[in-house]
Amino acid sequence: MxxxxxxxxxxxxxxxxxxxxxxxxxxxxxxxxxxxxxxxxxxxxxxxxxxxxxxxxxxxxxxxxxxxxxxxxxxxxxxxxxxxxxxxxxxxxxxxxxxxxxxxxxxxxxxxxxAPAFEIELTAKDKFNNFKINVDDELVDKYVKDFQRRHGNSTEVDKVGAEDLIYGTIHELGKDGKRKEGGHHNHTAIAIDYLENKDAKKKLIGLEKGAITKIEPAKLAKGDVDLSQMLGVPVSELETVAKEYELTINSINNIELHELNAELFDKVVGPGNAKTVEEFRTKISLDLENYLKGDTEKKLRRDIHDKLLERQKLNLPDEFIKRWLLEQGAQNPEKPISQEDIDREYADYSRMLKVQLIESQIAKQNDIKVEFTDIQARVKENIKAQFASFGQGEVEDSMLDQFAQNFLQKEEEVRKVYDQLLDERLTDYYKNAVKLQEKEVTFDEFVKLASTKAGKGKFMDQVSNLLKF
Structure with a gap:
């Protein structure tokens, strides 16, 4: 041979x-x-x-x-x-x-x-903002009310009020003001009291079930991610959609907020974890700080990625990759990938692949690894935390081992834990390698900073993890 x-x-x-x-x-x-x-x-x-x-x-x-x-x-x-x-x-x-x-x-x-050959250098000369989201009373108020709404009683009404929820269908409009042939349409929900644009909110209040009106979705959404979910369009395609849409109101629901009592506290933060409104708010505040810390770390990593992409200027075998993607799509008839999908979304996919290459090189240069024993330990930690959230005591070792063994049989779940651990270790590396400048921002300010046009589309949802560390 x-x-x-x-x-x-x-x-x-x-x-x-x-x-x-x-x-x-x-x-x-x-x-x-x-x-x-x-x-x-x-x-x-x-x-x-x-x-x-x-x-x-x-x-x-x-x-x-x-x-x-x-x-x-x-x-x-x-x-x-x-x-x-x-x-x-x-x-x-x-x-x-x-x-x-x-x-x-x-x-x-x-x-x-x-893959291109290259070296990565990150030092204290590289400066980045490390955002800290201020969890103030106003933000906690919003989340408390949101939990009250989620667990409250819903009643269908005929007319839109200031705190109602609209369920409707939206259709993209053409320049002539009529429904665009082949345009986007989607079923969506609009919470009136979440709308920040006063004119947009005023236009919707008072409308009745079955009403048809024109809206500008960008004025109803909080950033690109929210707008993407409302329209049912990938973030990467938002620039291609029309400014105006037609909204048909299918139903209107008035939510009676759940009373702030022990029943709500147990549903939201777990049995016995909060007995008073003050304890409930404190628990929400702490949970928010931990949750939002993950978001700020993602923003830091993305900013570092942007800097490294600009610095490295990596080239890829683009034509080979496009052919490979097309053949991968042909093997999945349930979610086929067309040449048009690839051409439209390749810029975002190329960026994602370059980031994978960069992080693979960083892991290699700095001996950043995730061993199977690390995955086992994290799985057991997660199982213990889950039992604790249900008010259970200590889990016997034999039971814990059995649960962990069953979980580790699921390849996709193991991969998620692997990715989580690797992300944590890469984030720790970034924080130690570069110079961080602490910057406190409000939640709304951070949402605007973190909003991006880059997003996953049809084939990017299917094809990932081409490179293994």
Whole structure:
């Protein structure tokens, strides 16, 4: 078996593998002989079917399976032995139906996408804002009221009031003021008392069920993420949608706020964790601080990513990646990916991939790892915390081990814990490597700062984790 590599440029390579009869004939013969001994065929005693008959019946399928196995092993060992940092998976070239012949030398060609080689340097000379969101009484008031609303009683009414919830359908409008052919439409909910634009709020109050009115969604939303959810459009596509939409009010609900009592406290913060309104507010404030700390850390990482992307100016094998994405989409008929999807969203996907490359390099340079024992320990911590949230006491070790073992059988869940631990360790590295300037902001100020046009679209939701640390 012979394998050669032709480097087209720094980011693309072609690998050719030749498999001769001497490479596969013994293994194929051995497999066919095993089939022959198990065959039962009329006219022959069990296990005594002639080899030629077995070869005629199963020979080509066995040869195809052996060729696939040998190709996979040889290609993977070539990538590993030569320490090739590839993107995606090798793509076969000149794919056509194989003419299977036991005396033939087979030649296979593959395209490889190669990740760029680079080094990362972060020092105290790199300065970033480390935001701290001020959890003030006003913010706690909002969350307390939100919890009262969520657990309150809902009554359908005929006219929109100042604290009602509208359920409606929105349609994108064209320049002529009519529904745009092929435009976006979505079912959405609008909480009147959350609206900050006074004119937009005033326009909706007093409307009746079944009413149709024009709205500007951007005036109803708090930032791009909120607007994306309202319209049902990826954040990356918001610039392409119309300014005006038509809103049809399907129903109006008035929410009677839940009383601030022990029943609400137990539902929100867990049984017995708050007995008074003051304790309830304190618990919400602490939970908010912890939750919002995660958001500020994400913002810090994104700011660092932006800086490193600007500095590194990484190039990717773009055409290879686009072809790989298209082929990945073809293998998922339930959620197919078209060339149009790729062209529209490739800029965002390319950024995401470059960030993965950068963080992979940072982890490599600084020996940042997540071991399986780390995952086991975190899973057990999470299980203990879950039991505690239900008011349970200490969990017996045998029960804890059993729960953890069951959880660790789920590959997707294990990957989530791995990603969480890796994110934490990378964040710790960033905080120690750069100079942080503490900056206190309100929640609304932070929402505006964190709002971004970059987002996940159709194929970006499907394709991720191309690179492993």
């Amino acid at each position: 012979n394998i050669t590599q032709e480097n087209i440029d720094e980011l693309n390579a072609k690998v050719t593998i030749e498999i001769e009869p001497s490479d596969y004939e013994n293994s194929v013969k051995s497999i066919l002989d095993g089939h022959r001994k198990k065959m039962t065929l009329q006219g022959f005693r069990p296990g005594k079917v002639p080899f030629g008959v077995a070869k005629k019946m199963y020979g080509k399928s066995v040869l195809a399976e052996e060729l696939n196995r040998m190709l996979s092993e040889k290609l993977n060992s070539h990538i590993k032995d030569n320490e090739l940092n590839i993107i995606g998976q090798p793509l076969p070239e000149d794919v056509e139906e194989l003419e299977l012949d036991f005396n033939k030398t087979f030649q296979f060609k593959y395209q490889l996408g190669i």
